[in-house]
Amino acid sequence: MSYYAGIDVGSLTAEAVLIDKDRNIAAYAILPTGNNSQKAGTDAFRTALGQAGLAEADVSRVFSTGYSRARVLQAEDSKTEIACHAKGAFYFFPHVGTIIDIGGQDSKAILVGKEGRVINFAMNDKCAAGTGRFLEVMAGALDVPLDKMDDLALGSKEELTISSTCTVFAESEVVSLISQGKAPADICLAVSRAIARRTAGLVTRVGVADSLVMTGGVAKNRAVVKILSKDVGHLIKVPKEPQIIGALGAALFAREENGR
C-alpha cells in the first residue's frame, strides 16, 4: 500500500498526517515543537506511523510545511503554510472561500478560488498581537488552562475591554483587571474579543467569502470563533481537528505532485 505524509513544523507545534492513496486520513500526531524543530518533525512523523502501524518504507512521499519546513529531514519538498492550509481546508469543506489560520506566532487570512487555489492572502505584521501566543500569555496571567478559556469566556456576565494590541501592554491590562477583582470569565471574554478584532481586520482585507473556515490551534477556542463569526457577519466552520490542517494539506500535495 502506498501512503503519503505531510509534516507541519510550526513555531509552537509539530504535526504529522498520513493519508492513503485514496486520500483517507490513516493517522495523525500533534507534538510541541520544543527547542529542536528537526527532532519535533521526526517525532511527530514516527508517532503517526506508530499509530497507523506503518513503517517509513510504506510512505511514498513526504512534504513539509510550517516555519521549519526546510529542516524536515524526511521531506522531499515543501510548501508554504498558506498553500497547505488552503488545501487542507478544501479537503473538508469544498465550498470554502476564506480560510483563517491562527497559529502560535502568525495569523493568516486566505482567499481561495476553485480547487482551493490561493487567490490572495494577508498575514499579521511582525507583531504577535492576535495570535495564539497572545492567548497563551493571557491564560498564563489568568492562571487558567488554555483549553478552559473558551468555556469560561462563554459564561461571562460583564463586558470588559482590552484595548492594547501589543501583547505586553495587553497583559498589563489583564493584570490590572485582575487586581480590580474582575471575574476571570469576563477577562477571558475580553481577551477573546481582542483576538477576534485583530483577526477580523485581516479577513476583511482579503475578502469575506460566503463560506469561511478556521484552522490552526486557536480555532479550538470556541469563544474566539463565535465572536469572529459575529464580527465578519458569517458563520465560521471549524474542522474536527483544526491543528492538523496544514500537515494534511502538505500530505495532499505529496500525493498529487511528482517528486522533483
Added chain:
Amino acid sequence: MTEFKAFSKMKELMTNYYIEAKTTKEKPIAWITSGAPVEFLFAMDIIPIYPENYAAMCAANHQSIELMEAAEAAGFSQDICAYARTDFGAAMTQGGPAGGLPPPHFLLCSTNICKTVIKWYEVLARNYNVPLFIVDTPFLHNGLTKDLIDYTVTQFIALESFLGNFLGRPFDRDRLTKVLSLSREAADYWKKILYLGKTIPSPFNSLDSFIHLGPIVTLRGTRECVDYYKLLYEEVAERAQKKIGSISEERYRVLWDNLPIWFKMRRLERFFEEKKCTLVVTTYANSWGGLSNFQANEMNDPYELFAASYLNVYINWGFENRIKYLSQLIDDFSLTGFIMHSNRSCKPYSVGMYCLQGEVSKLTGKPGVIIEADQNDPRVYSDAQVETRLEAFIESMEPVS
C-alpha cells in the same frame, strides 16, 4: 548580482569621488539630501556628500546596528529614520566604512523626500556649526500646479544668493545650465536602462539597479556620470537584444516598491533566484530616471524646470498618482505581481500602503504582498517572517506565459 563589465568602472568612479572629497583642500564640501538639486553645487565646484548613501553603505557592510545603538544611547528615538540614526552614530563614534565622511562647510536639504530631513539637518547644522539651506518642496496632493512651481522657484533664486554669499563670488548661471543638461542626459540613460527591464527575460534585476544607483544619485550633472551610464546602457541593451536574463529561469516578474533592504541584498538575491522570480522594476530606482522627463530645452526658464522636476518625485506624490503609476508599471513591464516593502524608517514611502495594495490589485488583477522591514535596521527584520510571506505570494502568482 548580474555581472556587468561596467561595474568596475563604477567602483572606480565612486572611489575617485570619495578620495577627492576626503582630500580636497580647495573645494568646499556640502552635505546634501538625495532629492536635492545637486546641480547648483556642481555649478559652483562644490563637492556634494550624501549622508543617506553613506548610511546605506554602513548597513550593506553590516555596521549599522552598532552605529544606531550609539545614536539611541545619546537619546535619538528608535522611531527616527534609520539613515539618520546610522549617520549620527557614525559621527559620534567615528565608526563606519572608509573612515567616515569629510565634514561639511554647509548643508543643503530638500523636503521632497520627507520631512525627517529638516530635523536631521538641523541637528547636523548644530553639531558642525555650519549654515543650512532648506529647499521646501511641498507635497503634491493633487499634482503639479503653477503656484507650487512659483513658490519653489523663489527658493532656487534664494539658493543662488546663498551660494554666492557663502563663496564670495557670483553664482554662475551659465555653468548651471550646462550642468543641468548633463544631469538630465545621465537621467535619460538611467531611465533607458531601467526600461530595458520590459524585455522578457529582464536583462538585469532591481538588486543590480540598487547597486548601480550610486553615480546617478551623487554625480548627476557631471560628464563622468553621463559616460558611465552610456556604457552601462550599451551593455544592458546588448543583453536585452540577446535575451540574456539576469537569472537562469524567469517564471515570475515583479515590482518592488520602496527602498531596498540594504543589509539583506545577498540573501534576498539568492532567495528570488531560487524562486525563479526577477525583481524587474522599482519605484525607488525609477525616481532618478524620472528627472529625465524634464529636459533642459523644454522649458524656457531653467528654474521652473528645476522646480517641476524636484517637486515631481514619486515619494512626493498623492495616492491617486501613485496608484496610477504603479498600475501602469505593472502593465508596461508585463509583471506577474508586486511587492511592497512597508519600511519602518520611511513613513512617507510606506503610509497608506494597504490601501495602495488593494487598489493596484483591483486595477491590474495582479497579486501584491506587503512585507514589514526597514532599509537599514536589521533589528526589526525577521528572515523567516518575510520569506514565508514572499514564498506564499510567489505561489499565488500566475507565471509568465
